[in-house]
Amino acid sequence: MEREMRRFRQQLPVEDATAILRTATNGVLSLADADGQPYGVPLSFVMDSGCKHIYFHSAASGRKMDCIGCETRCSFCVVAQDRVVPEEFTTYYRSVMVQGRISVARDTDEILYGLRLLGAKYSPGIDPEAEIARFLGHVAVLRLDIESITGKEAKELMAERNRKG
Numbered sequence: 001m002e003r004e005m006r007r008f009r010q011q012l013p014v015e016d017a018t019a020i021l022r023t024a025t026n027g028v029l030s031l032a033d034a035d036g037q038p039y040g041v042p043l044s045f046v047m048d049s050g051c052k053h054i055y056f057h058s059a060a061s062g063r064k065m066d067c068i069g070c071e072t073r074c075s076f077c078v079v080a081q082d083r084v085v086p087e088e089f090t091t092y093y094r095s096v097m098v099q100g101r102i103s104v105a106r107d108t109d110e111i112l113y114g115l116r117l118l119g120a121k122y123s124p125g126i127d128p129e130a131e132i133a134r135f136l137g138h139v140a141v142l143r144l145d146i147e148s149i150t151g152k153e154a155k156e157l158m159a160e161r162n163r164k165g
Contacts, residue, residue, distance in 0.1 A: 010152050017096045017151030020080040021047045021054070024096075025122075027078035029056065029144075031067035031102070039067050045076070046117040047146075054098065054144040055105075055114035065104070065140065072101040076144060081157070094153040098146055105141040114141040 012020075030040045041064055043056050054076060058064055076098040083092040105111045112132065119128030153161075 010155055010158055012094070012096070012151030012153055014149060014151075017149050018047075018051050020078060020094065020096045020151060021051075021098070021149070024078045024080055027076050029064075029102075030075045030077070031064065032071045032073075033063070033067045034070040039063060044118070044122060046114075046121045048117065051149075052146055054100075054146065055117055056142040056144070057115065057118055058140045058142055060138065060140045068102055068104060068142070072103060073099075074102045074144060075099050081153075085156075088156075090154065090156075092154045092157050094151070094157060096149060096151040098144065098149050100144045100147040102142055102144045105143050110143070111136070111141045114143065115139070 024045075026042055026044055028040045028042050030038060032038055043058075045054050045056050047054050078096045078098075079093065080096065081092065081094040085092055105114055115132045115136075116128060119126070119132065
């Protein structure tokens with residue numbers, strides 16, 4: 001169930017939240033296991049050009065995969081900025097939350113697509129095909145189907161942006 005943000009005035013426009021997802025290099029994927037125990041894991045990621053999916057690579061087995069086998073609902077959090085301002089007793093932050101469902105890609109074309117997107121983001125200008133071929137039989141590709149994207153920033157950053165724009 002989607003809730004309205006309590007401090008909705010600090011909500012980032014979807015375009016800004018999406019831009020953060022395009023440029024950030026890591027975030028925390030939050031899952032739950034069969035007993036409902038939470039599990040958050042930091043991961044590298046890439047969002048597709050249509051802003052509909054986020055791809056991750058993973059070991060083919062382990063706690064993350066066990067959680068996905070039990071519950072497909074998930075959230076993914078990216079912190080784009082977190083500057084501590086001690087004299088103001090606050091932080092100037094900017095972050096994005098994604099809600100959706102996660103699955104393991106089974107189709108070879110989609111697995112290759114996800115791995116190539118990751119290669120292009122993290123090793124731009126380097127042909128990833130040899131590395132993909134080396135690990136293809138030992139890696140899982142996860143696809144998060146995005147249901148919502150919500151960004152938020154500190155009121156100080158919001159005021160700064162409003163002064164500039």
